[in-house]
Amino acid sequence: MNTSEDMDLVFQALAHRTRRDILDLLRAEPGQAVGHLASNFDVSRINIINHLRVLETAGLVISEKDGRSRRLYLNLMPIQMVYDRWTDRYSGYWSDRLASLKYGAEQATKLKGTS
Amino acid sequence: MNTSEDMDLVFQALAHRTRRDILDLLRAEPGQAVGHLASNFDVSRINIINHLRVLETAGLVISEKDGRSRRLYLNLMPIQMVYDRWTDRYSGYWSDRLASLKYGAEQATKLKGTS
DNA sequence: ACAATATGTAATCATGTAATTACATGAATA
DNA sequence: TATTCATGTAATTACATGATTACATATTGT
Numbered sequence: 551m552n553t554s555e556d557m558d559l560v561f562q563a564l565a566h567r568t569r570r571d572i573l574d575l576l577r578a579e580p581g582q583a584v585g586h587l588a589s590n591f592d593v594s595r596i597n598i599i600n601h602l603r604v605l606e607t608a609g610l611v612i613s614e615k616d617g618r619s620r621r622l623y624l625n626l627m628p629i630q631m632v633y634d635r636w637t638d639r640y641s642g643y644w645s646d647r648l649a650s651l652k653y654g655a656e657q658a659t660k661l662k663g664t665s
Numbered sequence: 666m667n668t669s670e671d672m673d674l675v676f677q678a679l680a681h682r683t684r685r686d687i688l689d690l691l692r693a694e695p696g697q698a699v700g701h702l703a704s705n706f707d708v709s710r711i712n713i714i715n716h717l718r719v720l721e722t723a724g725l726v727i728s729e730k731d732g733r734s735r736r737l738y739l740n741l742m743p744i745q746m747v748y749d750r751w752t753d754r755y756s757g758y759w760s761d762r763l764a765s766l767k768y769g770a771e772q773a774t775k776l777k778g779t780s
Numbered sequence: 781a782c783a784a785t786a787t788g789t790a791a792t793c794a795t796g797t798a799a800t801t802a803c804a805t806g807a808a809t810a
Numbered sequence: 811t812a813t814t815c816a817t818g819t820a821a822t823t824a825c826a827t828g829a830t831t832a833c834a835t836a837t838t839g840t
Contacts, residue, residue, distance in 0.1 A: 557679075557682075557685070558681065561677075561680035562677075562680040565676035565680055566828085567670075570672070577754075577755065584786075584787065585785090585786060585787075593829070593830090594829070594831085596787095596788085596789095596829080597828075597829050597830075599789095600827095600828075600829075601828090615787095617786090617837065618836065618837040619786055619837090620787070620788095633748070639689065639692075640692065640741060681798085683798095699817065700816060700817075708798095708800090709800065709801085710817085711817095712798075712799050714819095716798090719797095732807065732808075732816090733815065733817075734815090734816055735817070735818095
């Protein structure tokens with residue numbers, strides 16, 4: 551998670567519903583195989599493999615071979631690092647939830663007042 | 666932030682370095698105009714307008730007309746809602762930073778042991 | 781060895797995105 | 811009113827992405 555390109559990969563990976571659903575399924579049942587995972591979707595198995603490649607490139611999914619199948623695991627570290635970087639940047643705004651909402655209200659007021 | 670399509674928009678908006686840089690600049694100097702913002706980049710002014718449209722569609726940027734210019738503001742609410750939803754889902758893993766790192770270590774050990 | 785199973789690669793097609801140039805609108809000001 | 815300034819729209823181009831079908835690899839079991 552050093553370069554900005556890595557962050558691009560993580561956000562892009564999360565920017566598709568199927569891939570977010572994959573992460574949910576891997577969280578619910580870690581170590582499941584590709585075919586078993588794909589059976590949850592209406593799209594082709596190959597499409598799920600393509601999505602898995604995107605997730606693996608972003609570091610969000612790790613896999614290990616197990617005979618003729620492949621076990622899949624969720625890895626949340628990239629999301630943690632994005633979160634850390636983001637909250638470092640904007641910690642003043644929303645490191646604390648209440649402060650964030652306060653900011654949102656202030657901004658709304660400011661916009662209302664000047665328009 | 667009700668539908669999954671809204672989350673797609675937010676993640677897609679964040680999945681480009683220029684757009685993340687725009688958010689940083691708007692945070693540093695709220696209310697700045699389009700041309701002033703665009704002067705920070707090497708790309709064309711129109712390209713920044715296109716990126717702004719993406720950010721506004723995702724709800725991350727709000728704007729108001731001010732004479733012949735347009736004032737731009739950062740809106741972090743969509744990110745907050747994505748964050749809330751994500752941490753709701755995976756709160757057991759990384760609502761607490763230490764717990765998250767612990768999970769990461771456990772997962773690494775698990776993978777090492779079975780491969 | 782042969783067949784069945786699990787996964788992956790290659791080629792393809794349609795669609796979407798990023799960035800550009802040229803032109804158009806609308807507001808401030810001489 | 812004409813002109814400059816700030817912004818926006820339209821059309822275009824190159825490239826990336828999502829999803830598919832057909833084929834290929836590798837492993838298990840008969």
